[in-house]
Amino acid sequence: MKVRVRDIEREGSVELEEAIPAARLPIDTPDQTRLEGPVQASLKAEIQNGAVWAWVQAQAKISLACARCLDRYSLEVRPAFDVEVPLTEEFLDADDDVRQHLLLSLPAKPLCSVSCKGLCARCGKNLNKGPCGCPSDNIASAFDVLKSLKLK
Ligand SMILES: [Zn+2]
Ligand SMILES: [Zn+2]
Structure with missing residues (x-):
């Protein structure tokens, strides 16, 4: 999700919704965690205190391997975060922030169910x-x- 900083300055506030293709957000982990489809993301950007601030909300379905039984299961995550970019940048590009926050929202020990027997x-x-x-x-x-x- 990319917004031209000049457009935000001109409009005062820019909102954007996008379905980001999974191929643009590589989440490589050793246990082959992968996105099950595009990541739905919305962004609202404004100028505040001489910088660009964007509030981002993303929603994704991620396929994980259970740490106990090794079966794959699907988990929905909804990270929300903000991004700051100096006015000197040409673009605010939130793709990599979305990718990092998806990774941060993954469980350290994925379990298909709390009662998984393994x-x-x-x-x-x-x-x-x-x-x-x-x-x-x-x-x-x-x-x-x-x-x-x-x-x-
Ligand atoms: Zn399991
Ligand atoms: Zn046995």
């Missing part, structure tokens, strides 16, 4: 889809395995 430590089955048939004493048996390894 994967079975033994067979790797997604336990949200039902029990896997492994004996339920996973923790005890893991210790037994370690013990027997040490004795060898």
Whole structure:
């Protein structure tokens, strides 16, 4: 979302709504977090105290991998923030600010649900889809395995 600073000076205030294509906002993270579609964003820019101020609100659907079961799920985020640009700039371009605030609004540990059961430590089955048939004493048996390894 780009506004010419001269236009804001002339109009006093400029409002803009835009659907920013996902390709313009690369959010690269190791777990392949990605935008599910364009980011809806609105911006209102004004001159205040000798600088350009813009208030930006964005809305996006983001596909994330659950930290427990590794399944992908969709999360809606709505970051809102302001941007300041000196009057000497030719443009106010908020794209990179939108991108950064989308990243900031992502959870540090994404979970598909607070009650996500995760994967079975033994067979790797997604336990949200039902029990896997492994004996339920996973923790005890893991210790037994370690013990027997040490004795060898
Ligand atoms: Zn999960
Ligand atoms: Zn299992």
